[in-house]
Amino acid sequence: IGQAFPYTPIANPRYFVSEWTFGIQEDEMQKVVDEARSKGARVVILLSHNGMDVDLKLASRVTGIDAILGGHTHDAVPQPTVVGNRNGKTLVTNAGSNGKFVAVLDLDVRSNRIADFRYRLVPVFSNLLPPDPGMVAHVARVREPFAAKLDEKLATTEALLYRRGNFNGT
Template sequence: MQKIVTFLAVIMVAFTAFLMWPQKDQSEGIGDEEAPDRKETASTDTKPDEPVEPEPFELALIHTNDTHTVMDNISRRASLIEEIRRANPHHLLLSAGDVTSWEIGRKAQDSLANAVFMNHLGYDGMVLGNHEFDLGEGVVDHGPLSTYIKHAAYPILGANVDFSQDQFLEPYADYSYTDEPVDGRINKGYVQTVGDEQIGIFGITHYKEVVTVPGDVSFSDYTEAAKQAVAHFESIGIDKIVALTHIGIGHDRTLAKEVPGIDVIIGGHSHVTTAPPNQIGDTLVVQTGEYDTYLGELNVVFDEAGKIVNHSGKLHPTKNAEIHPHTARVQELFDEATALGIVNYEDFIRHIIEAGELDTYEAFIE
């Protein structure tokens, strides 16, 4: 009996010692590297997500107007265009019309040459100017103009022009707003996607009998045409709208006042420069002068609602630019023509055609 009592006493002492021995925290040493900081986790779990501010959209609009077949600057214009494109990931190259010359008698070769070189430079669109419709001095129809349109690798615009009675132009006229650019067609306007944004672009032109004879082509009120264009783009959710116009600076300013919703008017016909850009309400109006003297650059910043919140404009003198290596042959041909006593641009184009080099130019590569 005494042995049993002694054994039980030993067991009790051992058990008491076990209970009093310091115990290890069982949370330590098991997945130490994965165990979250409870304090940090608690603060992260209770913090609401912060709203992400939308990025502004920056767009460079490179533009020309009333170049009138001036060709000796083509290689220099090419360098300026490439420079602006490299500096601005989002860009468009647009013409506000009168690309052809005053010399009506050479319209056929003039029209073809302008299409080829504008393809080479990579234009994104143009509006027809009043001199594109010139007739007279042996040109009795719009066959030369149809040649220009057929060869253009960019959309041609004329929202207020009716081509239905002209056998040469009607086949190229769609009378519509397209959801993407269509090369070599006449449209009222189109949607150009730049980056992740969509830009609505439309074109209107003006007719004055004293400077051009349009033949079977007729023109409607430009203000109403512009209102219809803006309404169309807004109806499909486009909040960035550019008008290419060939109506003159005074009419451009009127258009900016009377037609809300146009963000930028790139104009022509007046042969004037805008430096800095004219601002009428929420609309910017720009022109580059005449005869390829300047290349226009308008940089705009749109907010998430499609409103321009910042802008800057430049006019780059083309004569000061470097000759682009891809277009250097044009300058060489011009120097050859000058040495032969060829002093006008229309004869210079004939010189290029006779040299068999006009069709060697492909689209300008960015």
């Protein structure tokens, strides 16, 4: 099951997503989870772009989700948080951002439920991997018409800038 960033229409021009609706629609999510279970799903995983805080709340309110693999807030969570809800529990985790980690979640499923799990973040040392020549050429081709604009210096700061959130920062 997938869950898009609920604030997409606020964070982007509305015409990008004029035909779509967004939000934390937990009643709809519960229906989708229940439908998946009724069709025989032994395990239900939610791939989310809500952010860790919203995923934790969603896990406490929607039952039947075994794990939420989330994003948006760029948290590299070393171990899943186990969230209880009225019918069980849900594992919630995020794997960081920008390909710095690959999250590996192994589930031991017995009798249609998760009996155990193993989780780890595997660091990706991209600076040690040689770039793929074909991809480098492709990116250069796609970027070329916009290179002058993208390379234009807009301003210079005299102080170090910090990112303080997902709606503001550098």
